Amino acid sequence: MRNVTIAGAMFTMAAGMAHAQQVDLEGGILPYEDEAAVALGASIYEDNCASCHGAELEGQPNWQDPGPNGRRPAPPHDATGHTWHHPDSQLFLITKFGIEALVGGDYKSDMPGFKEVLNDQEILDVLAFIKSTWPDRVIETHNKINADQ
Numbered sequence: 001m002r003n004v005t006i007a008g009a010m011f012t013m014a015a016g017m018a019h020a021q022q023v024d025l026e027g028g029i030l031p032y033e034d035e036a037a038v039a040l041g042a043s044i045y046e047d048n049c050a051s052c053h054g055a056e057l058e059g060q061p062n063w064q065d066p067g068p069n070g071r072r073p074a075p076p077h078d079a080t081g082h083t084w085h086h087p088d089s090q091l092f093l094i095t096k097f098g099i100e101a102l103v104g105g106d107y108k109s110d111m112p113g114f115k116e117v118l119n120d121q122e123i124l125d126v127l128a129f130i131k132s133t134w135p136d137r138v139i140e141t142h143n144k145i146n147a148d149q
């Protein structure tokens, strides 16, 4: 349950950050309705995420099966993937620290952490861009997942 505790602590921190900027926290901490943040997020996505997750957020081919190296391919970030199954706090931690650091043990993952590359606001912006592309019903479900945290 260590991961859950870390996620909780980070969520509190990120929520505090967003609060300080007078962001409406209903539905989570991602500024997905803020056009400027989403536009910045789109360019951050293109530069840092598209090479693996796809220019159209489509993920890698056969992403549900392990690749030749035994690791999982990059899943889509559109509504066909499972990015929206995770609350904001987990998406933030995955992007900041990478999946190996979060899962721990011997788990090997090709999802890098971006803590040396992107600051916290840039991470929120890129995730906001991803969320802004989802259909309304997926956004609503994701807002509920955040509220149930």
Ligand code: HEC
Pocket: 044, 045, 048, 049, 050, 051, 052, 053, 072, 073, 074, 075, 081, 082, 083, 084, 091, 094, 095, 099, 108, 109, 110, 111, 112, 114, 126, 127
């Ligand atoms: C070098 C390739 C690569 C790059 C670049 C990359 N990712 Fe990933 N990402 C992956 C892989 C592979 C996975 C699945 C890893 C696993 O499950 O072990 C993943 C998984 C994720 C997940 C979890 C999704 C889920 O449904 O569980 C999130 C969130 C994510 N990436 C966000 C990002 C963001 C945001 C960026 C850009 C800032 C990014 N990734 C850049 C390879 C990459």
